[in-house]
Amino acid sequence: MAYLVQPDYVKYTCTCGQQKPITNLYFCRHCLKIRCSFCISHEVDSHYCANCLENMPSSEARLKKNRCGSCFDCPSCFHTLSTRATVAQPRQDPAAGDAKVENKQSKKMYYLLCFNCRWTSRDVGIPDQPVATGGWPERVNPFNSRVNQLLDFYKAVVQQEKQEKLDKERKKYAIRGKYITLTDKTGLTMAMARNIAGLPSSEGAPSSAIANFVPSQASAEWQPADVARLYPLARPLSVKRSQRCRLCDHNLTKPDYHVPEVKIISCETLKPGATCALLLKLSNPTAHEMQITLVDPAEVPEHQEREEGRTIEKSLEKSLCLEKDMSWLEAVSRKVDVTSPLSVTRPDVTLTLAQRDDAAEYDDDAHTHSDDVILWRKSNKLALRLQVQVAEGAVEGPGARLPLALRYSYRNTVPPASAAPLVRDHVLYVAVLLDLGQVYAE
Amino acid sequence: MAHNVKILPGATVCEDCTLEGDITIGGGTVIHPRVSIIAEGGPIIIAEYCIIEEYSKIIHKKSEKQENPPKPLFIGAHNVFEVGCKLESIFGHIGESNVFECKSFVGTSVRIGSGCVIGAACNLTAPQTLADNTVIWGAENNIREALEKQPSQVLQLDFLGKVMPNYHRLRKQNFHKRQPSRQSQDGK
Numbered sequence: 001m002a003y004l005v006q007p008d009y010v011k012y013t014c015t016c017g018q019q020k021p022i023t024n025l026y027f028c029r030h031c032l033k034i035r036c037s038f039c040i041s042h043e044v045d046s047h048y049c050a051n052c053l054e055n056m057p058s059s060e061a062r063l064k065k066n067r068c069g070s071c072f073d074c075p076s077c078f079h080t081l082s083t084r085a086t087v088a089q090p091r092q093d094p095a096a097g098d099a100k101v102e103n104k105q106s107k108k109m110y111y112l113l114c115f116n117c118r119w120t121s122r123d124v125g126i127p128d129q130p131v132a133t134g135g136w137p138e139r140v141n142p143f144n145s146r147v148n149q150l151l152d153f154y155k156a157v158v159q160q161e162k163q164e165k166l167d168k169e170r171k172k173y174a175i176r177g178k179y180i181t182l183t184d185k186t187g188l189t190m191a192m193a194r195n196i197a198g199l200p201s202s203e204g205a206p207s208s209a210i211a212n213f214v215p216s217q218a219s220a221e222w223q224p225a226d227v228a229r230l231y232p233l234a235r236p237l238s239v240k241r242s243q244r245c246r247l248c249d250h251n252l253t254k255p256d257y258h259v260p261e262v263k264i265i266s267c268e269t270l271k272p273g274a275t276c277a278l279l280l281k282l283s284n285p286t287a288h289e290m291q292i293t294l295v296d297p298a299e300v301p302e303h304q305e306r307e308e309g310r311t312i313e314k315s316l317e318k319s320l321c322l323e324k325d326m327s328w329l330e331a332v333s334r335k336v337d338v339t340s341p342l343s344v345t346r347p348d349v350t351l352t353l354a355q356r357d358d359a360a361e362y363d364d365d366a367h368t369h370s371d372d373v374i375l376w377r378k379s380n381k382l383a384l385r386l387q388v389q390v391a392e393g394a395v396e397g398p399g400a401r402l403p404l405a406l407r408y409s410y411r412n413t414v415p416p417a418s419a420a421p422l423v424r425d426h427v428l429y430v431a432v433l434l435d436l437g438q439v440y441a442e
Numbered sequence: 443m444a445h446n447v448k449i450l451p452g453a454t455v456c457e458d459c460t461l462e463g464d465i466t467i468g469g470g471t472v473i474h475p476r477v478s479i480i481a482e483g484g485p486i487i488i489a490e491y492c493i494i495e496e497y498s499k500i501i502h503k504k505s506e507k508q509e510n511p512p513k514p515l516f517i518g519a520h521n522v523f524e525v526g527c528k529l530e531s532i533f534g535h536i537g538e539s540n541v542f543e544c545k546s547f548v549g550t551s552v553r554i555g556s557g558c559v560i561g562a563a564c565n566l567t568a569p570q571t572l573a574d575n576t577v578i579w580g581a582e583n584n585i586r587e588a589l590e591k592q593p594s595q596v597l598q599l600d601f602l603g604k605v606m607p608n609y610h611r612l613r614k615q616n617f618h619k620r621q622p623s624r625q626s627q628d629g630k
Contacts, residue, residue, distance in 0.1 A: 076586060077579065086593075117579040118559050123589040 010262050012255075013431040015039065017334035026252035027259060028245040029414045032426055034259065035245060035252055039333070045240040051080050056237065067234035070133045074114035075219065075230035081112040081121075083132055112136075112232055124231060139231055141221040257285045260292055260353070260408050262432050265383060270342070270439045272394040275387050278344070278402075278436070283381040284353035288411040292353060294346040294386075297403040300429045341394035342402040342436065345387045347373040356380045388436070396441045402434045448617040452490075454603050457611040463502070466617075468492070468519070472602040475610055483532060484512030489519040491599055498523040498542070501530050503550050518556065520594045527560075537574065539591045557591035 008021040014036035026035045047061035048054060049068035056064070072081040088109040109128035112121040121136075122128070129135050141147065217223065224230055243252045261283045268276035284290040351374070360379035368376045375383035388402060410426045447461045452469030455461075459473060463481025467473065468490040476496045479486060483504040494500070500523070502515040515531065518538030523529070527542040530550045537556030542548065546560040551569035554560075558572045561579035572578075575588040606612065 077584070117561070117584065117586060118577045118588055118592070119586070120589070 007435065009264055009435045011433045011435070012259070013433065015333075019433055022255055022259065022261060025255050025259075026243055027255035028248065028250060028252055029258070029412070030248045030250045031245060032410065032412065032428060033245075033247075034255060034430065035243075037243075039246060040243045040252060041246050043242050043244055045242050047237045047239055049235055050238045051235055061237055064234075066237045068237055069234070071235035072112060072136070072232035073235050074117060074119050075233055076119050077114060077117040078218065078233075079114050079116035080235065081114050081119075081232055083110050084113045084120075085110050085132070086128070088128070119230075121232060124229065126231070136232070139222070143221075258410070259430055260284055260290060260406060262404075262406070262434070264434060264436070267388070267436045270388070270390050270394070270400050270436060272341075272390050272396075272439065272441065273392040275389050278386045278388045278434075279375065280384045280386060280434075281381060282351070282353065282384060282406075283356075285356055285380070286411070287355050287413075289355055289409075290353045291409040292351045293349075293407045294344075295405045295407045295429070296346070297405040297431050300405050300431050340401055340403055341391040341439070342400055343389050343391075344402060344404060345389070347384075347386070349373060351382065351384075353382060354380050390439060394439050396439050398438045400436045400439045402436055403431065404434060405429060405431045447613075449613055449615045450617050451615050453615065454606045455613040456606065457613055464514075470599060470603075472599060472606065474606075481515070483508060483515075485514040486517070487514050488517045489521075489538070491519050491594065491596075492517065492521045492523070493595055493599060493602065494523040495525045495527075497526040499528045501528075503530050503532050505532050505550070522592075522595060524562075539594060541592050557588065559588070559592060 010021065011019040012022050012025055012034060013019050014025060015033045016036065016039040018036045018038050020036050024036065026040060028035055047056045047058055047066065049071055051071040052068065054068065073079065074081055085108045087106055107130065109130060110132050111128045126137065219231065219233055244250065245252055263281040265279035265281050267278045270276060282292060357379050373384060375385050407427060407429050410428045411424055412426060416422055446464045448466040449455050450467060450469045453467045453471045455467055455473045456475040458475040459477040461479050464485035465479055465481050466487045468488055470491040471488055473494045474496045477494050478499045480501045483502045486500065486502050513534045516534060517536045520539045521536065522541045524542060524544045526545045528547045529542060531548060531552055531554065532550050533553050536554050539557045540554060541559045543560060543562040545563045547565045548554065548560060549567040552566045553571040555572050555574040557575040559577040560566065564578050564583050575591060577586050577588050
């Protein structure tokens with residue numbers, strides 16, 4: 001279960017060892033593995049403007065410097081600017097005093113207004129426009145020709161370096177995949193990696209300390225020192241992404257329909273040396289019956305990420321020496337720490353969960369069980385009562401985490417590649433980490 | 443409860459609002475339901491063409507160094523008080539064409555000029571004087587200066603004046619203007 005503003009109480013362990021709530025994970029239906037944003041490749045689908053939702057081919061986006069042609073952001077607070085209409089007062093012409101002529105002259109004029117900080121395009125002396133969208137004066141970078149010169153020069157440098165590298169490593173050359181990745185396109189590798197890791201984009205002083213600096217730097221070409229020189233910023237485009245498995249290059253799905261979901265119903269107060277009851281809810285989101293067994297997290301088999309020549313296609317790739325660069329795997333994967341002062345008595349039963357049935361939502365109330373493990377069942381869900389032992393030496397304080405692993409049966413519905421044998425039923429493992437809150441001393 | 447509330451012709455004042463003390467409401471002003479205007483420290487005079495939206499509170503606070511007779515709180519024309527804003531100023535004068543955005547708070551010791559905007563949820567508590575055309579916005583109470591006054595809400599006022607009587611019980615106008623409205627207050 002994941003929440004928008006609350007902490008994540010149940011975290012799933014990704015194949016690479018990252019622990020994330022189920023909503024932040026992906027599932028590869030071909031490798032049958034859980035993936036997270038760390039161990040997948042992000043592919044750019046298309047560019048679009050988040051304000052006017054206009055799609056733009058990437059070549060055009062590059063030409064427009066990844067900015068929307070018709071939407072603007074406020075230069076002082078970066079809120080999206082709105083277009084406001086005014087009726088222009090017709091100039092009082094002493095020669096023509098005719099009322100009809102005056103009526104014809106009055107027409108709507110448009111200006112830009114920020115509803116957040118009330119900045120208007122009139123503040124900086126941009127004349128009102130007769131049309132609602134577009135037509136705003138474009139500003140040319142004073143150093144445009146110089147910048148282009150430099151760009152051309154460095155493009156040539158890049159070209160040359162690439163060629164040299166290619167010649168040098170012709171034999172060892174490895175392809176990274178058939179698809180262009182986000183980092184390829186934007187070149188923001190370092191900054192993005194830092195952001196994903198939860199660090200600021202660059203090291204240095206936090207820019208919030210120097211408030212006036214921020215709006216100035218937002219229009220990098222001009223960097224106005226004066227508030228009166230802040231011109232509207234064309235809105236940066238967003239990209240639609242699709243996620244692909246790095247191993248098999250297939251599109252990924254959300255795990256919501258493939259991995260059993262664990263929710264915490266309630267947990268008694270945790271005290272060192274005590275045993276307390278934990279109520280969990282398991283649900284089977286798949287369209288097939290599922291067998292679930294609770295296992296020791298240490299029993300979860302090591303993930304085998306090395307590729308086997310499963311299909312003709314793959315073996316062909318291998319024979320052509322187009323083996324994938326797998327160095328990223330060592331970089332991102334980590335060992336999951338399963339030591340915890342909490343342990344759970346695992347009931348030695350296999351729980352069978354019925355398939356998901358949307359119509360069952362409207363059924364009568366749950367069947368209560370007198371079983372000491374299963375509290376109730378309702379269509380594809382069941383509630384478990386487990387006993388949690390808290391170690392004697394458990395340290396008082398928050399963050400009591402209970403590692404748990406599930407072994408579950410999974411039916412693969414993806415048709416296999418032509419020559420591969422049809423294996424439909426799989427036994428998969430998923431390790432979860434439950435945050436049970438605080439350990440209280442007596 | 444309501445003592446001495448003067449409503450000038452052309453004002454639209456909903457019945458479901460709290461008006462306490464000596465209050466004068468100018469012509470063309472629209473007061474939405476659930477508004478509280480409390481003149482405990484002295485009279486409140488609201489000029490023409492103001493919009494006072496739901497749940498806003500305008501309080502003329504009692505103060506220790508009160509003059510006798512108490513100075514009125516004069517609120518200029520074309521002010522907009524958006525939903526849930528609160529104004530407690532004890533200084534006698536608030537300019538015109540100001541916008542008090544939703545949930546904003548202006549404390550007792552703040553002087554406000556004309557054409558100012560107090561942004562949504564901005565709290566002004568420290569003693570200060572807002573110069574004309576000051577805009578305060580955002581969670582960090584950023585300040586900037588607008589070039590021109592906020593445009594007046596004439597269309598909105600026209601619309602409200604037409605629509606309000608259809609859906610709300612209104613207070614009756616009880617004061618007839620014989621002289622210009624400002625002078626009519628001199629009787630106190």
